[in-house]
Amino acid sequence: MLYFTLMLFTLSLVATQLTADSGNQPINPPNEMRFNLHNQLHINRQKLAEFNREERLRTNDEPRGPQGMRDVALQPASGPKSIDGQTYPKLVNGDKFVPIRKMVHLDLKGGAYKVNFFNDLFAFFNNLGLTGILLEWEDMFPYTGKLASAINGNAYSIQDVETILQAAKDHRLEVIPLVQTFGHLEWILKLDEFKHLRENQRYPQVICFAAQESFDLIKDMVDQVAAVHKKFGMQFFHMGADEAFQVGFCNATIKQMGVEGGKERVMLWHISRTAEYIKSNHGVTVLAWHDMFGHVMESDLTTYRMTEVLEPVLWSYAEDLEQYLPYSSWLSLKPFRRVWGSSAFKGADGPMRYHSNPMHYIRNHESWITQMTRAYKEFDYFQGLFITGWSRYDHLAVLAELLPVNLPTLAMCVETIDAGRPLRGQYPRSTEVLRCNAKFDLGYNYGCQFPGRKIYELVNEMYAQQQAFRKYSDGDFEYNGWLSKTAEKYSFSSPMYVEKIVQFVDYHLNPLERIERELRTELNKIYFEETVDEFIYTYLSDDLELLRKKKAAAQVIMEKQTYHKRPFVKYPYQGAAESNP
Known part of the structure; x- marks a missing residue:
């Protein structure tokens, strides 16, 4: 009720300004009116939070913060600001914000690379002007102990991990490890050994985070990854914590919800204590995706010391951020003095997008320019931008674009951010x-020079050939009329037409078979065998098998001299008795 009263008060203030006598009380220009309205809404939000806190105190329902955490006030920044030795903020085109830290995300839960590929990749990142890497190991990290049974059969060795991290250091790329500590733990929870740790027994995504066994497992993951990264320098640690879709199902979480006072607060309790553990034990700044706490009341953020233990990473991969990451999202996180952003250059244009579509991602970055330019003024520091490259939507999903397919897209996205404006094709x-x-x-170029460029060419050529085949198979009069399912099953068709059709089948089949051979060769240079097989099976096998089946059926028909007497078609098919004579 207080909320609606405050909102009515706010609207009445705006109405008063709009109807003020222009002779005695000038009407504020639109931008000044928006500023005043924003201030009043912020004040009202604060009053509402204080009211809710007083109500909780009155009913003995005030949430508890993690134990051992001191109430330390953040001091406002003073004097000249800088990030990594560069003056902050960095502005171009007069007032357009450019992040000093531009870090690319490597997602190894799908399409993980052979070790010898990283050096060329890091050199390419240097040429683009990237400053670091957000490295998500998932099941490719060589965990030991209880976690050893969950890792990928192709997981790196510790020596491999150190080789990769040393290569990044040699190329002056800062590496931030990302370890999921809340949701997106399918790689563990899918297994029978860890099934009992699911938040919801039906879904292997979110861990039963309030259980001590779960927290011990999370700490073990963090500690093992941090131990290796520390050898090469580790200033930040990303704890993930996004898209925890199931909360409040396992017994431990239900019990803790009763202690904390609700679902949102128990999530804050877990995120905060995990961040505090990482920060205090490894001496790093902790980062977390924003979506599980970006909507909570400021009083709860304060109670759980969220602003002291982590920095939020606001993410959106849409072309229009105003719709999916509105300005209010930034304002709700103003209690955090330092924030990050996260865009995308691959793996965020549909789970089965496998070919290049640069404009989707370029538009995402054009929108990020507008977002960052507005948002950075609300915080002490806009720390940097992660340009994510997702391999899958989650561990159980299909492979999305392979990295080489979108390296040209990455180049154009980085150039767009650095320019601070849309480049309109230039x-x-x-x-x-x-x-x-x-x-x-849409489309692709031949003859480019970047790591994996032959994969870029072959995958995009494959897509073009497949589109041509689909256009033919969907619309061709003779193909659909005389090489139908019935013709194929009963070898019943006109050989005159089939002789013509088979030439078109070969026309579409031959280049796809060539692409399969060449693609296997090129993919095997960079990827493990399973990635090669998975990609071809997922995106090429259906067309190959269909065309081979049609060709085989056509050859049988062309050899036949006589055909069935009608009626002969049966459905459902009964087996050998209905076979061809």
């Missing part, structure tokens, strides 16, 4: 780095 720096004209619309 990407001179990307063209120089790629050593070919940067293709920003």
